[in-house]
């Protein structure tokens with residue numbers, strides 16, 4: 512379990528993390544999302560004792576990281592995959608970490624197999640691709656079979672097969688009751704991997720809840736409905752506070768009414784419906800809505816760049 516209370520980090524005049532509170536619970540994958548510069552890495556670094564908070568506390572299993580008697584056995588961390596000694600082989604790199612922390616050779620073999628780097632165990636880390644470096648960093652994080660795992664952008668550089676592998680691994684760790692905190696900019700990946708989300712923007716928490724609650728709270732859900740009597744249905748549904756719009760494909764989108772309310776209104780007016788579907792926003796929609804006002808580095812051109 513990770514607990515952060517009024518955690519603050521200032522760099523001179525800049526407040527990178529502004530008095531945030533959250534708890535990351537075991538048995539779940541918690542996604543940590545936010546635009547560039549939002550404060551994710553700084554928060555993670557404070558949790559694992561690499562940065563000193565300006566104020567507040569960050570605890571893992573009830574203690575500050577520096578007070579953990581066997582940190583590697585309690586918290587596994589991937590913050591910078593390039594941190595490995597470049598001239599060492601993957602095996603020697605993991606063995607040296609294991610030796611410093613009283614972890615046996617057998618575990619080194621296990622994590623190499625788990626992360627798929629056993630095939631390149633005798634290659635020097637300096638020649639690793641970004642993806643292999645990520646796998647090595649994850650292997651190091653898992654060496655102590657820790658209860659809590661913190662991974663900053665673990666999918667960085669991984670190919671689609673590697674991304675699938677990470678997803679399965681994190682789901683497996685959560686199912687085994689571990690606490691998993693994961694940051695990633697890949698929304699589709701986050702949507703499929705995380706159970707719970709913490710969204711941060713400009714150093715402040717913008718949302719903290721289950722995946723479903725965060726999405727439904729930030730995006731208006733709507734009801735999509737099809738009928739041959741479009742105009743009559745639109746007239747029947749029109750009411751204060753209800754938004755009714757017609758789509759290019761002829762379907763009608765209704766906001767602020769449930770599917771049941773739409774169906775009942777149509778039935779009362781004797782209108783036959785051919786489709787009634789509740790449409791929920793995506794994580795990407797929710798993320799963009801939540802962070803719209805808190806994006807520090809925003810492109811000044813449109814995404815395509817062609818029409819601006």
Ligand SMILES: Nc1ncnc2c1ncn2[C@@H]1O[C@H](COP(=O)(O)OP(=O)(O)OP(=O)(O)O)[C@@H](O)[C@H]1O
Pocket residue numbers: 522525526527545546547548549550551552553554
């Ligand atoms: N050592 C430092 N000195 C000064 N400012 C810093 C330092 N480290 C981070 N910052 C600033 O603190 C803010 C938060 O940075 P941080 O790296 O935590 O964001 P992030 O959410 O991890 O971003 P990204 O998604 O780009 O990795 C940024 O404005 C950054 O420029």
